[in-house]
Amino acid sequence: MSSSNITIKDVAKKAGVSIATVSRFLNNPGSLKENNRKKVEKAVEGLDYKPLLYARRLAGGRINTFGLIIPGYEGIFYSYFALEILRGVAASLDREGTDLHLHISWDKDNFNSSLVEGVIFADVIENDQQLKRLLKEKTPLVVINKKIENEDVSYVAINNFKGGYDATEFLINHGHKKIAHFAGDLRVQCAQERLDGARAAMEKNGLKLLPEYTKITNFSRKETRENMEVLFASSNMPTAIFCCSDEVASEVLSFAEEKDIAVPESLSIIGFDDNPRLSYGSLMLTTVRQPLIEMSSVAVRILKDTIDKKMPPQRVILDTELIIRDTVTFLKYS
Amino acid sequence: MSSSNITIKDVAKKAGVSIATVSRFLNNPGSLKENNRKKVEKAVEGLDYKPLLYARRLAGGRINTFGLIIPGYEGIFYSYFALEILRGVAASLDREGTDLHLHISWDKDNFNSSLVEGVIFADVIENDQQLKRLLKEKTPLVVINKKIENEDVSYVAINNFKGGYDATEFLINHGHKKIAHFAGDLRVQCAQERLDGARAAMEKNGLKLLPEYTKITNFSRKETRENMEVLFASSNMPTAIFCCSDEVASEVLSFAEEKDIAVPESLSIIGFDDNPRLSYGSLMLTTVRQPLIEMSSVAVRILKDTIDKKMPPQRVILDTELIIRDTVTFLKYS
DNA sequence: CTGAAAGCGCTAACAC
DNA sequence: GTGTTAGCGCTTTCAG
Numbered sequence: 001m002s003s004s005n006i007t008i009k010d011v012a013k014k015a016g017v018s019i020a021t022v023s024r025f026l027n028n029p030g031s032l033k034e035n036n037r038k039k040v041e042k043a044v045e046g047l048d049y050k051p052l053l054y055a056r057r058l059a060g061g062r063i064n065t066f067g068l069i070i071p072g073y074e075g076i077f078y079s080y081f082a083l084e085i086l087r088g089v090a091a092s093l094d095r096e097g098t099d100l101h102l103h104i105s106w107d108k109d110n111f112n113s114s115l116v117e118g119v120i121f122a123d124v125i126e127n128d129q130q131l132k133r134l135l136k137e138k139t140p141l142v143v144i145n146k147k148i149e150n151e152d153v154s155y156v157a158i159n160n161f162k163g164g165y166d167a168t169e170f171l172i173n174h175g176h177k178k179i180a181h182f183a184g185d186l187r188v189q190c191a192q193e194r195l196d197g198a199r200a201a202m203e204k205n206g207l208k209l210l211p212e213y214t215k216i217t218n219f220s221r222k223e224t225r226e227n228m229e230v231l232f233a234s235s236n237m238p239t240a241i242f243c244c245s246d247e248v249a250s251e252v253l254s255f256a257e258e259k260d261i262a263v264p265e266s267l268s269i270i271g272f273d274d275n276p277r278l279s280y281g282s283l284m285l286t287t288v289r290q291p292l293i294e295m296s297s298v299a300v301r302i303l304k305d306t307i308d309k310k311m312p313p314q315r316v317i318l319d320t321e322l323i324i325r326d327t328v329t330f331l332k333y334s
Numbered sequence: 335m336s337s338s339n340i341t342i343k344d345v346a347k348k349a350g351v352s353i354a355t356v357s358r359f360l361n362n363p364g365s366l367k368e369n370n371r372k373k374v375e376k377a378v379e380g381l382d383y384k385p386l387l388y389a390r391r392l393a394g395g396r397i398n399t400f401g402l403i404i405p406g407y408e409g410i411f412y413s414y415f416a417l418e419i420l421r422g423v424a425a426s427l428d429r430e431g432t433d434l435h436l437h438i439s440w441d442k443d444n445f446n447s448s449l450v451e452g453v454i455f456a457d458v459i460e461n462d463q464q465l466k467r468l469l470k471e472k473t474p475l476v477v478i479n480k481k482i483e484n485e486d487v488s489y490v491a492i493n494n495f496k497g498g499y500d501a502t503e504f505l506i507n508h509g510h511k512k513i514a515h516f517a518g519d520l521r522v523q524c525a526q527e528r529l530d531g532a533r534a535a536m537e538k539n540g541l542k543l544l545p546e547y548t549k550i551t552n553f554s555r556k557e558t559r560e561n562m563e564v565l566f567a568s569s570n571m572p573t574a575i576f577c578c579s580d581e582v583a584s585e586v587l588s589f590a591e592e593k594d595i596a597v598p599e600s601l602s603i604i605g606f607d608d609n610p611r612l613s614y615g616s617l618m619l620t621t622v623r624q625p626l627i628e629m630s631s632v633a634v635r636i637l638k639d640t641i642d643k644k645m646p647p648q649r650v651i652l653d654t655e656l657i658i659r660d661t662v663t664f665l666k667y668s
Numbered sequence: 669c670t671g672a673a674a675g676c677g678c679t680a681a682c683a684c
Numbered sequence: 685g686t687g688t689t690a691g692c693g694c695t696t697t698c699a700g
Contacts, residue, residue: 007677008677017686026678028678032685032686033686051448057388057692058693059679061679099449100436100437112389325476366669389692392694393676395694614686
């Protein structure tokens with residue numbers, strides 16, 4: 001229905017060769033005699049012929065398309081993280097002349113890998129089964145943002161633990177002791193790791209991350225606000241908050257503004273992401289940068305290598321970077 | 335290589351029926367006898383069978399995938415427009431259980447439609463040939479953001495002329511006469527239409543959009559700045575600028591801040607897009623909102639209708655809305 | 669309602 | 685180098 005109807009046969013007839021020769025022209029032009037190559041080339045162009053990729057694929061050929069699976073998990077598709085990964089992957093693939101098949105994955109696991117040559121997971125959240133299935137089907141794949149240790153699979157992630165550690169220690173070095181952490185959904189690996197890092201930094205410095213200062217926001221603005229309200233109502237506000245994401249930090253910032261809590265004088269804040277939305281204006285967020293674009297391009301590179309060169313799974317961990325801006329200050333001893 | 339290897343044959347054997355029956359089960363389960371349906375169902379689940387979509391497609395079946403083509407045109411993939419269309423289309427398709435095949439289109443026209451059932455163009459910029467080709471191939475398609483009048487093709491666009499007109503008239507109604515327009519690349523239809531609208535509003539009110547106040551920014555921050563510098567160096571600054579995009583308006587805003595030009599007191603500004611990035615903070619941008627998400631979902635619906643119900647091409651024009659915020663004020667007569 | 673069989677357009681042995 | 689031919693896994697007549 002949606003094809004131009006000209007097939008390899010038409011090209012063969014017009015060029016006066018067999019369909020096998022046309023196929024060879026398509027896949028390995030160098031193997032043709034100059035003379036034939038020209039004839040076929042002319043025929044292909046004259047007919048504006050494009051091979052039917054699914055037929056090619058069925059016969060064992062390449063289709064030059066990678067899949068990108070983004071977990072349906074809450075608002076992740078609207079998160080800075082997901083969009084940036086999407087951008088990065090799309091840009092990298094574009095450079096390679098590969099197309100992108102995007103799949104938002106809910107609980108159904110209805111992704112059919114037959115339309116792609118390999119798959120990139122933008123994190124794995126509650127879709128481990130899907131990952132396992134694709135692995136079993138021998139689909140070449142690479143996971144971004146989650147370290148999968150119990151399977152033989154490529155991943156590219158960041159050192160969330162160190163990111164959390166550094167941010168928290170930075171706060172401690174500024175004299176803070178009453179430090180809170182607004183964590184993400186702890187079922188999400190990076191959230192747990194950031195929390196672990198924060199906790200480790202506290203303990204390393206003879207402090208403790210108090211339970212009443214450890215709040216689960218699930219990366220959500222709404223839950224962030226609820227937690228801020230609880231904290232604010234208590235008579236025991238922390239002097240600094242390390243947040244699991246810039247989005248969460250942004251909500252803390254708004255809350256502080258509403259309640260006239262001076263930032264950073266009365267409350268220091270650190271985010272996580274380096275979302276450009278929060279890097280300009282009169283109060284720029286101090287945050288932990290994660291190299292999302294680089295993660296994407298590394299993932300694409302790895303996937304290409306596993307497909308083209310049948311390279312074994314690779315595991316890459318990239319570093320975060322603390323970006324120091326306006327929202328942290330030395331604690332005033334009053 | 336990336337398939338689970340279980341085919342319709344295996345299912346048929348396990349269920350004790352013919353492959354034709356399995357095929358029927360897949361496409362129209364209602365046509366089977368209760369008894370057989372159950373047997374096949376059990377076999378499919380037991381084997382974790384997923385049909386190979388390319389084989390299905392080759393045999394004439396459905397694959398449930400739409401293509402989205404975004405022009406490679408400069409930084410469009412990084413624009414608010416493109417990302418929002420992408421989001422909107424992805425969200426709509428997700429609701430329908432349809433997958434998305436994303437293609438960034440450069441000058442090569444190497445998009446192969448055989449992997450999709452229909453195509454959505456996020457604007458058409460210097461890839462008219464591609465559009466024509468797909469049309470010739472009878473690929474079901476719909477164009478977003480460009481009115482294609484000389485072909486029989488569906489589109490969903492907005493009334494850019496009216497958007498430009500309203501914005502400019504709003505400025506005029508605030509006493510402005512020295513109004514500038516920072517236009518986009520005029521080869522892009524919406525840019526031309528916004529300019530036309532601005533010009534019409536001026537003339538309707540006995541004014542004229544002066545050549546020296548009509549600047550081509552090509553939607554780029556850099557060119558916006560260059561134009562601002564020229565304007566600023568001249569002794570004849572406008573009192574208001576209507577910009578072709580929020581991005582451009584944002585650059586004007588930055589420039590004004592740097593040069594201590596008070597906004598809106600000395601310079602009123604209107605953008606176009608309603609990019610949320612500029613809708614908060616201490617100075618919120620007055621702008622023309624275009625319903626990008628709605629455009630996306632309408633496009634998806636039209637495409638589905640043309641494929642499923644073979645509906646004829648549809649043309650939809652949505653309205654813009656002037657969002658009044660902080661950056662326009664009445665001109666002070668000094 | 670079900671089975672047999674003929675392709676869909678292409679690639680990949682296998683001969684020549 | 686090139687042509688012939690046998691499938692790839694599925695849908696779809698066509699009989700029964």
